[in-house]
Amino acid sequence: IAGITQAPTSQILAAGRRMTLRCTQDMRHNAMYWYRQDLGLGLRLIHYSNTAGTTGKGEVPDGYSVSRANTDDFPLTLASAVPSQTSVYFCASSDSTGGAREQFFGPGTRLTVL
Amino acid sequence: GQNIDQPTEMTATEGAIVQINCTYQTSGFNGLFWYQQHAGEAPTFLSYNVLDGLEEKGRFSSFLSRSKGYSYLLLKELQMKDSASYLCAVEDSNYQLIWGAGTKLIIKP
Numbered sequence: 321i322a323g324i325t326q327a328p329t330s331q332i333l334a335a336g337r338r339m340t341l342r343c344t345q346d347m348r349h350n351a352m353y354w355y356r357q358d359l360g361l362g363l364r365l366i367h368y369s370n371t372a373g374t375t376g377k378g379e380v381p382d383g384y385s386v387s388r389a390n391t392d393d394f395p396l397t398l399a400s401a402v403p404s405q406t407s408v409y410f411c412a413s414s415d416s417t418g419g420a421r422e423q424f425f426g427p428g429t430r431l432t433v434l
Numbered sequence: 435g436q437n438i439d440q441p442t443e444m445t446a447t448e449g450a451i452v453q454i455n456c457t458y459q460t461s462g463f464n465g466l467f468w469y470q471q472h473a474g475e476a477p478t479f480l481s482y483n484v485l486d487g488l489e490e491k492g493r494f495s496s497f498l499s500r501s502k503g504y505s506y507l508l509l510k511e512l513q514m515k516d517s518a519s520y521l522c523a524v525e526d527s528n529y530q531l532i533w534g535a536g537t538k539l540i541i542k543p
Contacts (some may be wrong), residue, residue, distance in 0.1 A: 362438065362521070363477070377435035378530070410476060416529065423466070423531065425476035 323347065324426035326411050332432045341396045342413030343427050351416040352394040353423065356407040363410065369417060371395055380400075380424050393395060401433045436460045436483050438534035445540045446512055454507045454520050454537045464528020468507045470520040475523055479508070480541050509539075517541045534539065 324345045335337050338414055345352065350371045355363040365378030369388040383405060385397045394413075408430050412423040437459045446452040458466070465484040468512035469477040483489055483505060493509040507520055519536040526532055 360535060362535045363523075363531075364533070365530060368530070421465075421525065421529065422479045422482065425478070426478050 324411055324413055324424055326409075326426035326429050328429060329427070329432040330432075332434065334397075334399050335402055335433055339398045339399075339431070341409055341411075341431070343394045343396070343426055344392050345357035345394075345411075345413045345424075345426075346392065347389060347413060347415075347424065349415050350391070351421075351426070352388065353412045353414075354384070354394070354396045355410045355412065356380065356405075357410060357428075358407050366396065366409075373409045401431075403433045405431065406433045407431060422430055435450045436524075436526065437530045438522055438524060438532055440520075440534040440537045442535070443540065445542060446509075448512055448514060448541055448543050450512050451508065451510050451543045452512060452539065454509075454522075454539065456505045456507070456522035458503050458505070458522070458532075458534075458535060459531055460524045460526045463500060464525040464527070464529060466496075466498055466505050467525070467531065468494075468505075469523065471519045471521055473518070482519075502538045512541050514541050514543070 327342045353368045354366040356366040366389045367386040414421045414423045440456045468480040472478040481496040488497045493510045498505045519537045522534040523531040
């Protein structure tokens with residue numbers, strides 16, 4: 321693994337189903353983030369984690385949950401998917417102890433909820 | 435509220451220079467980032483400004499004026515591969531990034 325990986329690459333999901341998007345990084349970054357990106361809108365933060373064992377809510381957390389059991393993994397769960405959750409989801413990580421807290425992004429998961 | 439404004443779309447000619455502007459109003463300021471995003475791909479980091487002035491990195495430069503809440507990204511000697519969206523983001527007082535909607539740059543031969 322080099323950088324951040326996300327799985328699956330894309331998914332079509334029936335409304336009401338539960339879905340977990342996976343994210344793994346190998347850079348030993350302390351901070352990790354989940355964003356959604358919709359056409360015409362900027363990236364919107366769903367949840368974040370500043371360090372293993374802690375998580376926080378972003379701008380649009382409703383309908384999503386996360387966990388951070390270790391440094392490398394940061395899964396995002398949709399408990400009961402709805403069509404408005406159709407989007408491209410990006411996971412990112414950063415070394416927040418540095419000066420320029422550049423975020424590195426995974427390749428994204430394209431999710432369609434029908 | 436927090437707001438990042440940048441033009442939706444710009445067109446430029448190969449070999450020319452283009453300036454993409456970004457204005458912001460945020461609760462606190464800990465730095466401004468520019469990212470490049472090619473269609474269907476993830477954003478990648480271009481530049482970071484925390485002090486007023488110009489930061490130059492090869493063909494790309496980024497300028498910041500904190501008093502005016504203003505930044506621009508300058509791309510010189512445009513190449514076809516520079517066709518992409520350019521995202522402006524401000525790190526607020528909670529060290530979270532607030533993102534603009536992005537500027538789609540179209541390069542014509």
